[in-house]
Amino acid sequence: MTQPNPAVMHGAQSAMAKLASRQTQFIFNEWYVAAMAGEVNRTLFKRTILGRSIVFFRTQAGEAVAMDDRCAHRSYPLSASTLDGDTIVCRYHGIRYDAEGNWIEVPSQEKCPKNTGVRSYKLIEQGALIWIWMGDKTAADTAHMPTQPWMVASEWARTNGAMHLKGNYVSLHENLMDLTHLTYLHADTIGTPDYAKAQFDVVLNEHEFILRRNVVPTKLPPVWGKPTGLEGSETAARIAQSRFVAPSLHEVSVTFYESTLPAETRPEFQIKTAHLVTPETHSSTHYFILHGRNFALEDTAIGEFMHENLFAAFNEDVVGLALVEDALERADDEFYEISIGSDRASVAMRRYLKMRADSERAE
Amino acid sequence: MTQPNPAVMHGAQSAMAKLASRQTQFIFNEWYVAAMAGEVNRTLFKRTILGRSIVFFRTQAGEAVAMDDRCAHRSYPLSASTLDGDTIVCRYHGIRYDAEGNWIEVPSQEKCPKNTGVRSYKLIEQGALIWIWMGDKTAADTAHMPTQPWMVASEWARTNGAMHLKGNYVSLHENLMDLTHLTYLHADTIGTPDYAKAQFDVVLNEHEFILRRNVVPTKLPPVWGKPTGLEGSETAARIAQSRFVAPSLHEVSVTFYESTLPAETRPEFQIKTAHLVTPETHSSTHYFILHGRNFALEDTAIGEFMHENLFAAFNEDVVGLALVEDALERADDEFYEISIGSDRASVAMRRYLKMRADSERAE
């Protein structure tokens, strides 16, 4: 093009205005992964989540707790203070907080001011993960945790890890929703040339968005070919489903089998990946990953092989999305993006995220 | 707390709105320490003070002078130019300034434009320090220098030094005004466990604010125990006074003695520290320190011992206040701080600083 077509540009910009982006407010009334269980122990630990600096520790009884990482008196970070039993003593003027964030001692005076302290957060530990409710603690929706059965069930073997993404969390969700990118961004790892052109279908529910892609027949890359024993076959099947579960969780499920065998008797291999998306700031994201398989449960070598190869691929996403973030940061008045057919689920998801953020803001 | 109490939050925010903070304008009609005397010599020297870039040198007659560090023609820094006798020749187009900042030569033309040059500043050198008046030079209040008698008197022995603080100057004043922090931030250096709980009283004058704390009986930390010979006593007295003298000066005076001896005959040891506070930017401060004692005047080893130990402690403040600054920078709409009883002098001082800044701005 010699110049952007004004009609196309304005149309695209109108469409974009309805979608969540790096400018959109965070969604607070949600569960996010705050940390891996092993990260929270008897040493004060800090992490920024949805732009808030939060301090974590584990009580003597073993319960993980979290509160704002800033003394309510003169803003000294509690994470740079002292853990004393189940209390934190601010290292600046000695104000003591209980595990709920309440002031319980002010050394220079007899009584504590009432109703004073720092905001604390509801945490729930499930399997390898510690979840945090970023909204009002008393309104935490404990009945609807994002955790999926396979993430904790004994019928699945799991590995996990974490990466730091220099990009907005919406871009990561979008990346996961449209796996046509496997052919290009992951050409050297988990992608194959036929992936992008494979047939797909979309399911759009009220707050669940699914894109399912059937790559049949195909040749599996080693990361899946080796563990399933389908390496070498030119007629393998790779049925992939990207599912937006919550602002904090995107689940990718893939089934592999030999397509030339009868459906009733062929062995099927399933892997599932929980992409756990925790915004740090508007331009950075904590990216936790839980990967599961329903086969070779005891074979730790296979688990390690898949983990290593997968993380090499996820690192390609991290590098690529940082480049996208750079471009988005430089966006000017003429900035627009064009959506295509395979973005249908992702566009619906982004519209949902925007609606959630807007309705929270309206409250 | 599960959530901030809205009434407490709004109350605290209203109270904060009346206090100087990192958002408050600088106070220009004041004396600040610009430099240690030894820093200003026959080499051009630059320093940013209250956000202004200023160049200093000493004339051939030995007088320290200061002017804005930017050629009025095309903004080349004079500090990167040439000192020629008592003039500066801009290294860009050769415009020559006298020691008052006036243009006295433009090489490419015969005459200089009139009334042209850069703003110069009134400096006064007293003892180890060079003071600068940041307001209108002709209105410099030379009758009321912040210098205290002990800072230049021969009855006192002194050491001095300087640190760079990545924090706002108001936070440093506040830090000095409430020494309950000695027990916590300085637990490993100059603090003792009983300090924070010791009885204190407050004197609030029109533009002087004092907090006096009597720690009796106590055990002195080595930094004071050794030089006074009171090390080991469990019944020492430590009478500390924090006094806000001016936006540029906070004086801490401490008297030590053996509390079990009769008041008339017991030896008393006094130390005084001038904490010289010169804002660099809204988030950084030049922190000059002059420390004096009225005993062991000739004993340089004692002077060095105290200086070294004190600077280790002041460095803890510098590190801690940088953490506070980080927290303040991230303040959002829900940000508030709660004051306590021992903040009474500090709150009055911050109200005074705000009033001074506001009234200057109103002019």
Place this chain on the structure above:
Amino acid sequence: MTQPNPAVMHGAQSAMAKLASRQTQFIFNEWYVAAMAGEVNRTLFKRTILGRSIVFFRTQAGEAVAMDDRCAHRSYPLSASTLDGDTIVCRYHGIRYDAEGNWIEVPSQEKCPKNTGVRSYKLIEQGALIWIWMGDKTAADTAHMPTQPWMVASEWARTNGAMHLKGNYVSLHENLMDLTHLTYLHADTIGTPDYAKAQFDVVLNEHEFILRRNVVPTKLPPVWGKPTGLEGSETAARIAQSRFVAPSLHEVSVTFYESTLPAETRPEFQIKTAHLVTPETHSSTHYFILHGRNFALEDTAIGEFMHENLFAAFNEDVVGLALVEDALERADDEFYEISIGSDRASVAMRRYLKMRADSERAE
């Protein structure tokens, strides 16, 4: 001066408001040097010009092409993608662009959206330089290239190079327009003490601005004295002309001769320098340089000697203008600059640049 004179300050500020500065919009309807010819080849190459990130490559037929460096789908940089023949395949989702920036393939669907792609740019290669038209490609003014005859003519020998300037492009134009700075900023390289005081005259045309300075008699610095054989003479002539040709080009021409010889028979030596000014951002500039001589055409040693000495001098400009940029960035409400007689051409040029930017913006 003790304080800025309010009348002088306001007068200067009013005058400044009419001149282009680092706050002024870029001028897009212009030719700029995008790259040296050798920089653009069969590897994707990116450069920011007038704040836009642009990707370059050379087609298989050898033609240099340029387009916006951001996929119109989801903003992945094309420069981090794959060059495939004369097309770029986005590394994210495989969208393929032709050399004009049009979408020609979307792998996940059969048809491409119409009128979609990224903006492409008109390039013209002349000699060592590739020029880019930053405005509407179809409106590129190919009849008025800034290239001057000597920049490509065989009667001239040339060397070239490039530097990166941490400063606004207007400052560089101004630097070039008033060479009185040679005596000061270049005292150690190409300046001589008499340069700043030499007689000059000014020609102001509609969009051409010239300052001509006659330094006669003078002693040439080695950079010119050696190549011309005039080294040692105290009566050399150095006739320098600074000419603003376009926002992207400032030409400096200098003639040297022995002033005591008769005008009709004396040998004259001419050098010309094209200072090619391509704004990168509002605070940085690509500074390309083409240097020519009309003597000793075959003597590469002389060419290298002059090139090396000149670049040492131009580096002094780059260092000095970065200091000026720092000062300009800190400008507050009281900021002003005073112009002098030798700024007359430069002030006219800056007024012209402002008028150009404003009229583009008005469109």
